[in-house]
Amino acid sequence: MSAQKSYNLQDSGVLRFPEGFVWGAATAAYQIEGAARDDGRGPSIWDTFSRTPGKVHAGHTGDVACDHYHRYPEDVRIMGDLGLHAYRFSISWPRIQPDGAGPANPRGLDFYDRLVDELQGGGITPIVTLYHWDLPQTLEDRGGWTNRETAERFAEYAAIMYSRLGDRVETWTTLNEPWCSAFLGYASGIHAPGRTEPEVSFAAAHHLLLGHGLAVQALRAAGASQIGITLNLAPVLSDDAEAASIVDGLQNRIFLDPVLRGEYPADVVERAGRFTDWSFVKDGDLEIISQPIDLLGVNYYNPQTVTGRAGEPANPVYPGSEGVAFPGADAPKTAMGWPVQPFGLTDLLVRLSHDYPGTPLIITENGAAFDDVVEDGQVHDVGRLSYLDGHLRAAHAAIEAGVDLRGYLVWSLLDNFEWAEGYRKRFGVVHVDYNTQRRTPKDSALWYREVVRRNGL
Numbered sequence: 001m002s003a004q005k006s007y008n009l010q011d012s013g014v015l016r017f018p019e020g021f022v023w024g025a026a027t028a029a030y031q032i033e034g035a036a037r038d039d040g041r042g043p044s045i046w047d048t049f050s051r052t053p054g055k056v057h058a059g060h061t062g063d064v065a066c067d068h069y070h071r072y073p074e075d076v077r078i079m080g081d082l083g084l085h086a087y088r089f090s091i092s093w094p095r096i097q098p099d100g101a102g103p104a105n106p107r108g109l110d111f112y113d114r115l116v117d118e119l120q121g122g123g124i125t126p127i128v129t130l131y132h133w134d135l136p137q138t139l140e141d142r143g144g145w146t147n148r149e150t151a152e153r154f155a156e157y158a159a160i161m162y163s164r165l166g167d168r169v170e171t172w173t174t175l176n177e178p179w180c181s182a183f184l185g186y187a188s189g190i191h192a193p194g195r196t197e198p199e200v201s202f203a204a205a206h207h208l209l210l211g212h213g214l215a216v217q218a219l220r221a222a223g224a225s226q227i228g229i230t231l232n233l234a235p236v237l238s239d240d241a242e243a244a245s246i247v248d249g250l251q252n253r254i255f256l257d258p259v260l261r262g263e264y265p266a267d268v269v270e271r272a273g274r275f276t277d278w279s280f281v282k283d284g285d286l287e288i289i290s291q292p293i294d295l296l297g298v299n300y301y302n303p304q305t306v307t308g309r310a311g312e313p314a315n316p317v318y319p320g321s322e323g324v325a326f327p328g329a330d331a332p333k334t335a336m337g338w339p340v341q342p343f344g345l346t347d348l349l350v351r352l353s354h355d356y357p358g359t360p361l362i363i364t365e366n367g368a369a370f371d372d373v374v375e376d377g378q379v380h381d382v383g384r385l386s387y388l389d390g391h392l393r394a395a396h397a398a399i400e401a402g403v404d405l406r407g408y409l410v411w412s413l414l415d416n417f418e419w420a421e422g423y424r425k426r427f428g429v430v431h432v433d434y435n436t437q438r439r440t441p442k443d444s445a446l447w448y449r450e451v452v453r454r455n456g457l
């Protein structure tokens with residue numbers, strides 16, 4: 001259960017969030033846009049990966065997805081109907097630079113111009129993610145994130161986007177979840193580009209962070225004032241302190257420390273030593289990576305439960321985690337098999353504010369997949385509503401504990417392409433019928449609308 005404590009509830013007896021708390025929803029380009037070949041968009045690593053037999057459920061691809069590229073006015077209207085303050089979306093790099101470098105594709109820029117204008121017309125604040133996993137394939141052909149030059153291309157792309165949208169977009173996040181890009185993409189291979197080379201995954205992680213730092217420099221030089229990065233973070237639950245520290249290092253501190261402290265954690269450097277000599281870290285890199293940021297985006301879904309077990313092989317997504325087992329949690333599960341443990345969000349937020357003080361936090365993703373059914377034009381997604389309610393209570397408990405939490409963006413606005421799961425897993429508060437593209441707000445959306453209106457539960 002989330003942390004239970006008696007609050008000094010205000011007038012109407014609800015949990016009130018701070019004045020100005022930002023309520024919104026989040027999506028990502030490859031997961032919702034479709035139009036994979038429209039208007040000059042080039043191929044990304046996810047176009048390639050989803051076409052690789054066996055990589056994505058039933059061979060699903062993002063070719064059409066939610067057809068958001070064409071239906072964005074309707075989707076913005078839905079955001080307005082829900083009363084959302086903000087909308088977090090990512091920009092498709094290959095739509096802007098089909099080969100990952102060189103002059104921008106004007107038709108790609110035009111789409112995001114139109115989207116931002118539509119949002120502004122609806123009084124909805126855009127929150128841009130520059131990179132949500134859809135690397136231009138041409139850059140992957142040159143090594144992708146294992147190639148240091150990709151970091152430089154990313155900063156050039158960031159500057160292009162700021163020059164086009166900076167007059168209307170105030171909040172910019174550079175990367176979504178570099179942990180997933182590096183360790184799902186290059187170590188375990190369960191995400192694009194599907195490489196199973198743990199020995200290069202740490203270089204990929206570093207170049208992603210270098211790209212973040214160079215992009216922060218470029219954005220700041222161009223006048224951006226609200227810049228951040230989004231990390232997927234998880235508290236680690238264990239009866240074994242050593243096992244917990246190993247996974248905390250490989251999941252959380254490997255990114256938090258370079259970005260917010262300007263150093264890699266020594267224990268992680270040592271454990272990764274069996275894969276790499278870290279020679280990809282050049283003088284000055286960590287100063288660039290730890291450029292000051294204004295906001296830390298936190299994606300939270302559940303804690304990690306681990307235990308020490310002699311002889312246990314490394315978990316492929318955590319290179320260097322030999323001796324650690326992942327037994328799973330004794331808790332209700334979502335359709336992804338992820339445990340529902342809202343208390344983990346409170347623990348995480350309080351830990352961040354204690355260990356990495358001074359950086360305001362925003363929950364950039366939190367949500368759940370459940371098997372939804374449309375009945376008489378409605379979706380009674382009680383499980384998702386309960387998950388969101390519990391996690392908002394957990395977030396409120398963190399605020400009560402003094403955490404500087406600025407907002408909450410539910411994952412996701414729409415059912416969408418759930419990466420290797422394809423379309424079979426639904427995270428949206430709005431149901432999408434992929435045959436007709438009909439949108440149906442679920443009960444969770446109607447409940448969330450009331451939360452936003454009341455600024456509380």
Ligand SMILES: CO[C@H](O)c1c[n+]2c([nH]1)[C@H](O)[C@@H](O)[C@H](O)[C@H]2CO
Pocket residue numbers: 028031176177232233299300301365411418419427
């Ligand atoms: C393990 O959870 C990760 O933090 C995570 C979960 N999720 C994410 N990251 C990604 O940012 C989204 O694109 C996914 O659609 C979403 C749901 O899977």
